[in-house]
Amino acid sequence: MAMRFSPAITRLIAELNKLPGIGAKTAQRLAFHILAQDNEQALALADAIRDAKQDVTLCSECCNLTEDDPCDICRSQNRDRSVVCVVENPRDVSVMERVQNFDGLYHVLHGAISPMEDIGPEDIKLRELLQRLQQHQEIEEIILAMNPSIEGEATALYIARLLHKTGIKTTQLSHGIPMGADLEYADAETLSRALKNRQEL
Amino acid sequence: MRLTSLKLTNFRNYGKLELSFEDGIHVFYGDNAQGKTNLLEAIFLCTCARSHRTGRDEELILHGENFYKSEVEFLTDRGLEEKVSFAYIQAEALNSSRSLRKMSYNDIEVSNISEMIGLFHAVIFAPEDLQIVKGGPGGRRRFLDLLISQISRPYFRALQRYSHLLSQRNSLLKIIRERGSANRSSSKRTDMAAGGPGLATEAKDTADDIETLELPPMTIQEELSVWDRSLAAEAAHILKQRLDYVEQISNSASLSLAYLTDSNEELSLKYKGIGGISHLQSEGEIAAIFYARLQRSAEDDVFRGSTSLGPHRDDLEVNLNEYPARTYASQGQQRSLVLSLKIAELLLLRERTGERPILLLDDVMSELDSKRRERLLEIVKDHQVFMTGTDKEHMFENNDDPTQFLTGGQERSMYFYYVKAGSVTPV
Ligand SMILES: [Zn+2]
Numbered sequence: 001m002a003m004r005f006s007p008a009i010t011r012l013i014a015e016l017n018k019l020p021g022i023g024a025k026t027a028q029r030l031a032f033h034i035l036a037q038d039n040e041q042a043l044a045l046a047d048a049i050r051d052a053k054q055d056v057t058l059c060s061e062c063c064n065l066t067e068d069d070p071c072d073i074c075r076s077q078n079r080d081r082s083v084v085c086v087v088e089n090p091r092d093v094s095v096m097e098r099v100q101n102f103d104g105l106y107h108v109l110h111g112a113i114s115p116m117e118d119i120g121p122e123d124i125k126l127r128e129l130l131q132r133l134q135q136h137q138e139i140e141e142i143i144l145a146m147n148p149s150i151e152g153e154a155t156a157l158y159i160a161r162l163l164h165k166t167g168i169k170t171t172q173l174s175h176g177i178p179m180g181a182d183l184e185y186a187d188a189e190t191l192s193r194a195l196k197n198r199q200e201l
Numbered sequence: 202m203r204l205t206s207l208k209l210t211n212f213r214n215y216g217k218l219e220l221s222f223e224d225g226i227h228v229f230y231g232d233n234a235q236g237k238t239n240l241l242e243a244i245f246l247c248t249c250a251r252s253h254r255t256g257r258d259e260e261l262i263l264h265g266e267n268f269y270k271s272e273v274e275f276l277t278d279r280g281l282e283e284k285v286s287f288a289y290i291q292a293e294a295l296n297s298s299r300s301l302r303k304m305s306y307n308d309i310e311v312s313n314i315s316e317m318i319g320l321f322h323a324v325i326f327a328p329e330d331l332q333i334v335k336g337g338p339g340g341r342r343r344f345l346d347l348l349i350s351q352i353s354r355p356y357f358r359a360l361q362r363y364s365h366l367l368s369q370r371n372s373l374l375k376i377i378r379e380r381g382s383a384n385r386s387s388s389k390r391t392d393m394a395a396g397g398p399g400l401a402t403e404a405k406d407t408a409d410d411i412e413t414l415e416l417p418p419m420t421i422q423e424e425l426s427v428w429d430r431s432l433a434a435e436a437a438h439i440l441k442q443r444l445d446y447v448e449q450i451s452n453s454a455s456l457s458l459a460y461l462t463d464s465n466e467e468l469s470l471k472y473k474g475i476g477g478i479s480h481l482q483s484e485g486e487i488a489a490i491f492y493a494r495l496q497r498s499a500e501d502d503v504f505r506g507s508t509s510l511g512p513h514r515d516d517l518e519v520n521l522n523e524y525p526a527r528t529y530a531s532q533g534q535q536r537s538l539v540l541s542l543k544i545a546e547l548l549l550l551r552e553r554t555g556e557r558p559i560l561l562l563d564d565v566m567s568e569l570d571s572k573r574r575e576r577l578l579e580i581v582k583d584h585q586v587f588m589t590g591t592d593k594e595h596m597f598e599n600n601d602d603p604t605q606f607l608t609g610g611q612e613r614s615m616y617f618y619y620v621k622a623g624s625v626t627p628v
Contacts, residue, residue, distance in 0.1 A: 024296040113427070115372035127414045150365055150431065157427045162417065 009035070061132065063108045063125040065090045073097075073105060080104045082140040086129065086159065088112050088147055096145065104143070107132065112151040113158055121158055129159075133166060144172040202322060202556045203585045204244065205282075206274040211263040213239040214623040225614030226586045229625070237589040237620045238327070241561040243271040244587065245325045247285050249347055250304065250314050253325050258289040258300070267294035270303075275321055278556050283307055285321045318350050318357045322556050324547045326540065327563035333542060334526050334535045338516035345517060348450070348546050349442050352553045356442050363435040367508055370428045375506045377421055421499045429495045432511070437488035439512045444480035446549075447472045447517065454538075454545035461544075461576050462537055467522050474515040536568060544580055562588040582613070 005013065009031060017027035034042050058064070059071040062084075066072070073079060073093075083104030087093060093106050109124040133139055144159055146152030156172055163170045209218040214236045229237040238254075242261075245253050252261060262269045272286035288303040295301055304311045311317055332340045350357035451470035458468045475494055478487050494510060502508050519526045519538060526538055550558045560581050566574060566588055578586075617628040 115369050115376055118372075118376070120376070121416055126416060130416070131414055150362060150369065153431060154369070154427045157430060161419070161423060161427070165417070 062106045063110065063128055064093055064106060065108075078103070081136070081138050083143065084129075084132075084139055084141070085143040085145050087145050088152060088155070092145065092147075104141075109155070112146060112149070112155040114151045124155070126159070126162070130162065133163075133168065139168065141169040141171065144170065146172075202275050202277045202559065204273055204275050204323075204559055204587075207240070207244060208270075208272040208286075209243055210268075210270040210288075211266040212243050212269045212271055213261060213263065215239065215243075216263060216266075216623065218623075218625065220618075220625060222585070223614060223616065224585055225616060226588070227616045227618065229587070229589045229618045229620050230591065231620035233591060235620045236623050236625075238563050240620070240625070241325060241327070241563050241587055241589060244273060244559070245323050245561055246271050246287055247273045247321045248323045248351065249318055250287050250302070253327055254329060258302075259291070261289065262291065267291040273321060275559075283320065285317065287317070315354055315358050315361060319352065319354055319554070322351060322550055322554060322558035323561055324543055324550065324558050325561040325563065326543045326565050327561075328565070330539050330543065331535060334519050334530070334538050338514075341517040341519070342512075342515065344542070344546075345443055345446065345450075348549065349446050351550060353442065356439065359435045359438040359442075363432065363439060363512060366428055366432045366435060367511070367513060370425065370432060371507050373425065373428065374503050374508070377424065377503050378506050381503070421503060422496050425499050425502075426496065429492055433488045433492035433495060436491050436511050437484045440474060440478060440487050440491070440515075441480065441482075441484045443512070443515075444472055444478070448480060449549060450542065450545045453548055454541040457544040457548075457580070458537060458541040460580075461541060461573050463572070466534075467520075468526075468538055468541055469520045469523065471518040471520065472515065473518050474512070475510050537573070540565075540569075540573070540577065544577070547581065547584070557584045560584050560586045562586065564589050564591075566590060578613075 012034070013024075013027045013031045016022055016030050017024055019027075022030070034045065055067045056065050057067075057069060059066045059069055059074055061070045061074040064071050064073070068075075080103050084107050085096060085102060085104055086107045086109060087096065088109050088111060090108055090110075093108060096102050096106070107125070107129050109126065109129075111119055111124045113119060113121055113124065133142075142159070142163060144156040146156045160170050160172075203224050204222050206219070206221045209215045212218075229240055231237060242252050242254060246261075252258075255261070258269075268288060268290040270286060270288035272284065274282065274284045276282055284305075284307050286303075286305045290301045290303065292298055292300045302314075304314065304317050306317060306320060333344050346356075346360060350360065447470050451468070454470070455468045458464075458466060475491065477490055482490075491511070495508075498509055508514075519542075521530045521534060521538060524530075526535060530538060547558055547560060550556070567590060569577065619626045619628050
């Protein structure tokens with residue numbers, strides 16, 4: 001029993017429905033919530049989306065989301081420029097930063113290899129990583145901090161293979177993070193232990 | 202363990218049903234197609250989230266409804282009262298593109314099936330099980346997997362991970378095959394590229410370099426190795442367990458057959474996988490051998506677009522007196538073989554879990570002669586049993602004392618239920 005709404009409302013519901021984790025019912029509820037708000041509030045949401053979309057770009061060094069290029073971390077004088085920690089998502093950078101005992105740089109892949117979803121090595125920020133290694137000879141170690149999922153592990157192995165010939169030391173977070181648990185959900189202590197116990201691939 | 206209650210909602214031909222049970226032998230009787238087997242099916246489903254008759258959950262939903270639920274309460278031999286429930290909700294009921302499975306253990310929702318396996322134990326013996334001897338390898342692999350999974354959760358997880366890795370590898374094989382035929386120059390779509398989610402702002406001045414910078418070429422073997430290493434590790438775990446268990450099932454089933462039939466016919470099982478692997482090797486050794494074989498078959502697999510070897514292709518050979526039972530055994534012998542395998546399953550489960558599994562007998566008692574029937578009931582004399590049969594008289598073969606007939610002389614409490622058109626009446 002599909003309900004009928006005016007075209008503008010239908011469009012809003014459809015857009016909300018495209019967001020991850022938002023089903024048809026929730027999209028409807030959100031749409032009516034937004035319409036019930038006063039103008040200022042509703043438009044603040046629209047503006048926030050537009051501004052974020054305009055101002056946020058990828059850092060030309062580490063591919064993390066940033067408003068200034070290069071990003072804070074890449075610009076910082078207090079970070080160890082010889083170590084780069086490779087993660088899947090911008091979220092993972094925040095998690096690592098929360099731990100506060102990693103002072104190197106990051107590289108964000110924006111995904112993991114997954115043939116089932118037609119995501120190959122060329123679809124994640126690997127070329128950018130290789131180029132970065134060429135341009136910055138001071139990088140001595142790469143820490144792979146993929147999620148301990150099947151795809152994360154495969155991606156780590158793939159990168160390890162790529163880097164093997166370069167002779168750069170490659171380590172991987174391993175101990176402590178349970179298989180299947182995302183980095184996002186690992187607590188700080190587990191993560192710092194994992195960082196300490198990283199293994200050479 | 203002992204089943205104390207069964208609750209069904211929209212399951213097959215049951216809209217709503219609640220039954221409670223004592224220890225003993227429970228008999229569901231009534232005409233065909235009234236829903237007797239559905240009861241055993243619902244109980245069995247609670248062991249492994251899968252029906253013994255179909256892999257399609259849709260078929261289990263009452264006509265016109267959009268979900269089913271089966272819930273069992275049981276008393277373990279350790280004395281704990283536990284509850285397990287499985288529900289399946291159609292996608293359309295959720296306004297979603299995907300259907301949903303809901304599971305709970307003692308009223309706490311569980312998200313991964315692996316955590317539900319091995320809680321409630323039942324062994325079913327149904328007419329379909331003749332396929333273990335007569336049918337294709339799939340049924341025999343399922344027999345092994347179900348048995349080992351109920352004992353070892355790591356085994357079930359290895360199966361899950363193996364099947365996921367296999368899908369990834371097979372997808373990659375097809376991609377490599379297409380790339381080969383498309384001559385590598387075809388432009389790959391980038392809109393879905395996991396990278397820039399709409400962020401067109403690649404580093405501006407290096408964007409051109411990035412486009413032309415190619416990832417160093419890899420051989421097919423190297424590309425596959427990324428998946429093959431994990432695949433070999435999971436395969437090794439699966440193979441090691443299967444080889445160990447086949448040995449034990451083979452011994453136990455052989456003894457059961459001798460006891461059931463008073464014969465010296467010999468049942469033996471042989472695991473048929475890639476050569477050069479035995480249960481005497483360590484998991485690490487098996488993984489190394491399997492990895493090498495995977496890598497060696499890379500080109501062939503690319504050509505086929507699928508993985509040609511591994512636990513998903515293996516078979517279990519059932520032999521009677523050293524000849525394949527599939528072709529050499531008579532119908533009656535095949536029936537005895539399957540029954541022996543099922544008894545072995547029951548005994549192994551009991552030994553390894555410390556719990557006596559519930560035995561479900563779907564329409565098999567009338568197929569057995571009185572000696573086999575008696576011996577079977579002797580073996581399961583301290584297990585709770587649920588069985589189906591068409592009509593009471595026929596089930597007992599005009600035996601004067603049905604209780605005597607069905608219990609094989611054992612002191613067992615008997616409970617009868619008359620099943621008609623989706624209603625169950627205790628008699
Ligand atoms: Zn940066």
